[in-house]
Amino acid sequence: MSLSRIWVYAQATDGKVATITLEMLAKARQLGDTIEAFYGGADADAIAAQLGAHGATKVYATGDLDGALHGVPVAAAVAAAVEAGDGPDLIMLGTTYDGRDVAGRLSVKLDQPVITNVVDVELDGDAVVGTEPIFGGSTEVKTKATAGGPAIFLVRPKSFVAEESGGGAAEVATLAVPDTGATGGARITERFVEEASGPKLDEAAIVVSGGRGLGESEKFEMVEQLAKLLKGAPGASRAIVDAGWVPYSYQVGQTGKVVKPSVYIAAGISGATQHMVGMKGSKNIIAINKDPEAPIFSVADLGIVGDVHKVMPKLIEALENR
Numbered sequence: 001m002s003l004s005r006i007w008v009y010a011q012a013t014d015g016k017v018a019t020i021t022l023e024m025l026a027k028a029r030q031l032g033d034t035i036e037a038f039y040g041g042a043d044a045d046a047i048a049a050q051l052g053a054h055g056a057t058k059v060y061a062t063g064d065l066d067g068a069l070h071g072v073p074v075a076a077a078v079a080a081a082v083e084a085g086d087g088p089d090l091i092m093l094g095t096t097y098d099g100r101d102v103a104g105r106l107s108v109k110l111d112q113p114v115i116t117n118v119v120d121v122e123l124d125g126d127a128v129v130g131t132e133p134i135f136g137g138s139t140e141v142k143t144k145a146t147a148g149g150p151a152i153f154l155v156r157p158k159s160f161v162a163e164e165s166g167g168g169a170a171e172v173a174t175l176a177v178p179d180t181g182a183t184g185g186a187r188i189t190e191r192f193v194e195e196a197s198g199p200k201l202d203e204a205a206i207v208v209s210g211g212r213g214l215g216e217s218e219k220f221e222m223v224e225q226l227a228k229l230l231k232g233a234p235g236a237s238r239a240i241v242d243a244g245w246v247p248y249s250y251q252v253g254q255t256g257k258v259v260k261p262s263v264y265i266a267a268g269i270s271g272a273t274q275h276m277v278g279m280k281g282s283k284n285i286i287a288i289n290k291d292p293e294a295p296i297f298s299v300a301d302l303g304i305v306g307d308v309h310k311v312m313p314k315l316i317e318a319l320e321n322r
C-alpha cells in the first residue's frame with residue numbers, strides 16, 4: 001500500500017535547498033507514488049534541479065512574495081489548492097520557524113489536526129501514522145491520522161537520511177496565492193545572519209558541546225578551541241544557554257538542535273533526557289564528566305571520568321602537537 005500523492009514543504013536559502021527538505025523527500029519516496037514540493041518565493045527554478053534529484057517531480061511555487069513572511073501566503077495557497085480538490089494525501093513540513101507557521105495556519109484553514117514532533121512516518125493501510133518521542137525522548141508514541149483530509153505532519157530534522165534518487169529537474173508549476181487581506185500585511189524588512197566560522201552545528205561531522213560542568217562562561221573557550229582543532233562545531237547544554245554563556249543557536253536537545261555527527265564530545269554535561277534526545281543518535285559519543293554516575297555515560301561509547309579543566313587542556317595540547 002502506498003499514498004498516491006505527497007507534498008513536501010520546500011525551504012531554501014540562497015538557492016540551496018534545506019537539508020530537512022531533502023530528508024523529508026527521502027522518506028516521502030518510500031511512502032508515496034507521486035512526490036511533489038511546494039515553495040514560497042520567486043526563485044523556484046533555482047532549486048528545481050535539487051528537488052528533482054531527490055525525487056520531487058513537480059514544485060508548486062507561489063512566485064514573488066514581496067517580502068512577506070511565508071506562513072500566511074503559503075498556507076493560504078496550499079489550502080486553496082486542497083479545497084479546489086487538487087490536494088495530496090499527506091503534507092510534510094519540517095519543524096522550522098516557517099514550517100511551523102505554515103502547518104498551524106493550514107490546520108486552521110483545512111480544519112485538520114497537525115501531528116507534530118514526528119520522527120518517523122509509516123502507513124497502516126491507507127492511513128498515515130507518525131511516531132513522536134515523548135517524556136524527553138524516553139518513550140515513543142504512534143499517532144494515526146484519521147481525520148479524512150490531507151494529513152499534516154511536522155517532521156523533526158535528522159529523522160531521515162537525505163538521499164538522491166537521480167531524477168531530473170522538478171517541473172515548476174504555479175501555486176496561486178489568494179487575497180490574504182490584512183493577515184498577509186507583515187513584511188520582512190531586514191535579515192540578520194549570525195556570524196559563524198566552521199561547519200554548522202546541525203551539519204558538522206564532529207560536535208564538541210559544553211555544559212555547566214565547565215564552571216564559568218570563560219571556560220567555554222576550551223570547547224571552541226577543541227571544536228576548531230577537530231574542524232567541528234561547538235554546541236552547548238541548555239543550562240549554559242539559559243545562563244547566557246552562549247547563544248541559543250548553540251543549544252543541543254529537545255528544545256534546541258538535533259545533531260547526528262560521527263563524533264559527539266560532551267564536556268561537563270550531565271546527560272538530562274532533554275539533552276540526550278538531541279544527540280544520542282551520534283555515531284560515537286565521548287563524555288567527560290567528573291561524576292562516574294552521570295547519566296551521559298549510559299549513552300557514551302567512551303567515558304572519561306575526570307575534571308574537564310584537566311582533560312580538555314590535555315586533549316587540546318595533544319591535538320596542537322599533532
Ligand SMILES: Cc1cc2nc3c(=O)[nH]c(=O)nc-3n(C[C@H](O)[C@H](O)[C@H](O)COP(=O)(O)OP(=O)(O)OC[C@H]3O[C@@H](n4cnc5c(N)ncnc54)[C@H](O)[C@@H]3O)c2cc1C
Pocket residue numbers: 210211212213214215236237238239240251252253254255256257267268269270271272273274275278288289290291294306307308309
Ligand atoms: C522542557 C525542557 C526542555 C529542555 N530542553 C533542553 C535542551 O534542549 N537541551 C538541554 O541541554 N537541556 C534541556 N533542558 C534542561 C535539562 O533538563 C538539563 O537541565 C540540562 O541539560 C543540564 O545541563 P548541564 O548538563 O550542562 O548541567 P548539569 O545538569 O548541572 O550538569 C553538569 C555536569 O557537569 C559535571 N561536572 C561538574 N563539574 C565538572 C568538572 N569540573 N569536570 C567534569 N564534569 C563536571 C557534573 O557532574 C554534572 O554531571 C530542558 C528542560 C526542560 C524542562
